[in-house]
Amino acid sequence: MEYFGVFAFIMVLAVGFPLQSQVQKLRREVRKNKNNNRRINMTRLFEELKGKKCIIKQEGDYSTPIECKVCDVDDDWVKIIYADKKKGETTKLLRIDNIRSIDEIENINI
Numbered sequence: 001m002e003y004f005g006v007f008a009f010i011m012v013l014a015v016g017f018p019l020q021s022q023v024q025k026l027r028r029e030v031r032k033n034k035n036n037n038r039r040i041n042m043t044r045l046f047e048e049l050k051g052k053k054c055i056i057k058q059e060g061d062y063s064t065p066i067e068c069k070v071c072d073v074d075d076d077w078v079k080i081i082y083a084d085k086k087k088g089e090t091t092k093l094l095r096i097d098n099i100r101s102i103d104e105i106e107n108i109n110i
Contacts, residue, residue, distance in 0.1 A: 040075075042096045042099070043073060043074075043075055043096065045102075046070060046073040046078055046096070046102075047073050049070045049102065049104060050070050050071070050072065050073055051069070051070065051071075052069070052070060052104055053067070053068070053069050053104070053105050053106070054067075054068060054069070054070055054102050054103060054104050054105060055067050055068075055102070055103045055105055056068060056078075056080065056094065056099055056101075056102050057099070057100045057101045057102070058094065058098050058099055058100060059098045059099070059100050060098075066080070066082050066092075067082060067083070067105070068080040068081060068082035068092075069081050069082070071091070075096075076095060076096055076097075077093050077094065077095060077096065078093070078094045078095075078096060078099070079091065079092075079093055080092050080093075080094060
């Protein structure tokens with residue numbers, strides 16, 4: 001009877017550890033797919049705003065909203081043009097993951 005308990009314990013250890021690593025892999029894949037779906041949705045939204053004037057707010061505590069025109073959109077990046085006080089008109093690339101919100105506006109001076 002003692003041998004059956006030891007054998008069952010060894011089987012649980014032998015089967016349990018590989019399953020645990022497979023569960024962790026699946027969790028990572030699900031997290032990756034959620035982020036990828038969010039990025040795809042954001043890309044679709046930015047495609048609609050291509051050529052329009054917007055106010056973009058980035059992630060971060062001290063980031064200021066940017067009044068800009070959306071020029072081009074990629075899967076990961078957004079190309080914008082905005083008016084800079086020192087340099088004049090400036091082109092900038094923003095990562096879609098770092099954008100918190102975007103508001104379309106009608107009249108800005110660029």
